[in-house]
Amino acid sequence: MTNTKPVTLGPPDVQLAGDLAIPAGAFGMVLFAHGSGSSRHSPRQKAVASELNERGLGTLLFDLLTDEEEDIEARTGSRDFRFDITLLSERLTEALDWLASTEETSGLPVGLFGASTGAAAALRTAVRRPDRARAVVCRGGRVDLAQETLERISAPVLLIAGSADAPIVRISHEAARRIRAPHQVYIVLGATHLFMEPGALDEVARVSGEWFERYLSA
Numbered sequence: 001m002t003n004t005k006p007v008t009l010g011p012p013d014v015q016l017a018g019d020l021a022i023p024a025g026a027f028g029m030v031l032f033a034h035g036s037g038s039s040r041h042s043p044r045q046k047a048v049a050s051e052l053n054e055r056g057l058g059t060l061l062f063d064l065l066t067d068e069e070e071d072i073e074a075r076t077g078s079r080d081f082r083f084d085i086t087l088l089s090e091r092l093t094e095a096l097d098w099l100a101s102t103e104e105t106s107g108l109p110v111g112l113f114g115a116s117t118g119a120a121a122a123l124r125t126a127v128r129r130p131d132r133a134r135a136v137v138c139r140g141g142r143v144d145l146a147q148e149t150l151e152r153i154s155a156p157v158l159l160i161a162g163s164a165d166a167p168i169v170r171i172s173h174e175a176a177r178r179i180r181a182p183h184q185v186y187i188v189l190g191a192t193h194l195f196m197e198p199g200a201l202d203e204v205a206r207v208s209g210e211w212f213e214r215y216l217s218a
Contacts, residue, residue: 001023002022003024007060009056009094011128012177014091016062016091016095016128017062017063019060021059022105026108027057027058028057029060029086029099029105030052030057030112030113031099031111031112032075032112032114033064033114033115033122035116039062040206042061044195045113046061046214047113048208049210052208058105060105064088064121080120085117088120089124092112092122092125093124096125096132097129097132111133111136111137111212112126113136113137113139113208115138115141116140116141116142116193117142118141119140119142120141120142122136122138123134123153124168126153127149128156129151134215134216135155135156135157135211135216136155136158137160138157138158139160139195140193140195141160141168141172142160144167144174144175151178152177153181156211158186158208159184159186160187160208161188162187163189163190163191164190164191188200188203188204
């Protein structure tokens with residue numbers, strides 16, 4: 001059984017909504033960083049989170065942008081907030097610190113799951129908190145937006161790309177050549193950037209779960 005509840009993160013002037021799910025007997029937590037134009041309600045993120053919950057991992061999905069910031073982008077057509085990797089990584093780091101200070105989760109090792117631009121934020125957060133981020137999974141990750149972290153990261157990194165998403169396949173292999181920590185590039189055959197093809201997201205969830213089981217249960 002998984003206990004799920006809404007939570008609010010961030011200082012009083014930056015309220016970020018989240019969904020915290022902790023299965024009975026959880027052995028670890030996974031903190032999600034969604035990609036540009038997405039939110040904690042992303043069906044892809046929720047599908048992966050559900051698989052992780054089934055494996056005994058708790059999950060925290062939260063909105064990296066405030067409602068006001070979302071409104072500004074909607075009115076102006078800008079993408080300034082969602083591509084501000086510094087801002088996103090700061091908020092992801094705050095969420096990681098929140099997990100460490102919350103009674104329900106403080107004793108659990110934490111992994112980071114980043115999609116698209118969220119992958120860059122996850123890498124930066126792992127470098128900023130090497131004592132707390134135990135593993136990282138990047139799905140369709142724009143890891144090129146955090147190149148300064150690649151040689152510094154100590155957490156094991158799994159880079160997942162769809163074989164039909166040539167730019168991310170290239171970016172992932174280029175990043176792998178610079179990562180000194182344990183790492184792997186995993187290609188989902190026939191998948192495009194959003195992994196909408198039949199079975200593609202299930203494969204993402206499976207290999208992500210195996211990666212987190214390997215490094216969070218050790």
